[in-house]
Amino acid sequence: MDNQISRRGFICAGLATAAGVAISAPPAEAAGGIIILRDGRVEVEISKFKALAKIGGALLVGNVNNIPTALVRTGKNSYQGLDLRCTHQGVTSKLISGSFKCPAHGSEFTKTGAVKIGPAQVGLNKINTEVAGKTVILG
Numbered sequence: 001m002d003n004q005i006s007r008r009g010f011i012c013a014g015l016a017t018a019a020g021v022a023i024s025a026p027p028a029e030a031a032g033g034i035i036i037l038r039d040g041r042v043e044v045e046i047s048k049f050k051a052l053a054k055i056g057g058a059l060l061v062g063n064v065n066n067i068p069t070a071l072v073r074t075g076k077n078s079y080q081g082l083d084l085r086c087t088h089q090g091v092t093s094k095l096i097s098g099s100f101k102c103p104a105h106g107s108e109f110t111k112t113g114a115v116k117i118g119p120a121q122v123g124l125n126k127i128n129t130e131v132a133g134k135t136v137i138l139g
């Protein structure tokens with residue numbers, strides 16, 4: 001755990017740094033079940049998110065290495081991270097009514113990232129996803 005900082009810790013550190021306050025050490029505890037690791041990957045504690053309780057559930061994780069990312073439960077113990085940047089022109093898709101929808105020109109993607117409606121021609125890119133016990137590591 002000493003090589004991790006929580007998302008809250010990261011944000012607080014950023015705000016404090018912007019305000020000129022020195023930060024001695026990041027908090028050791030994860031806030032809210034999402035932890036940004038020092039290498040930029042993100043660890044999600046599965047049990048903290050009701051959205052991941054069922055197969056097909058999806059969670060908007062935030063940025064993973066500066067990429068807006070969703071985590072989708074694809075099976076009993078399988079998950080897939082998706083890069084939410086639309087493959088048409090890069091606008092971030094939003095999770096609406098069970099699909100990822102791009103607000104720019106109307107492309108729509110399934111929860112597995114496949115194109116449902118264009119103009120996008122290619123599905124959402126996958127984010128490297130690793131199940132590690134009760135957590136999923138993205139990036």
Ligand code: FES
Pocket residue numbers: 086087088089090091102103104105106107118119120
């Ligand atoms: S950028 Fe998403 S549909 Fe054009």
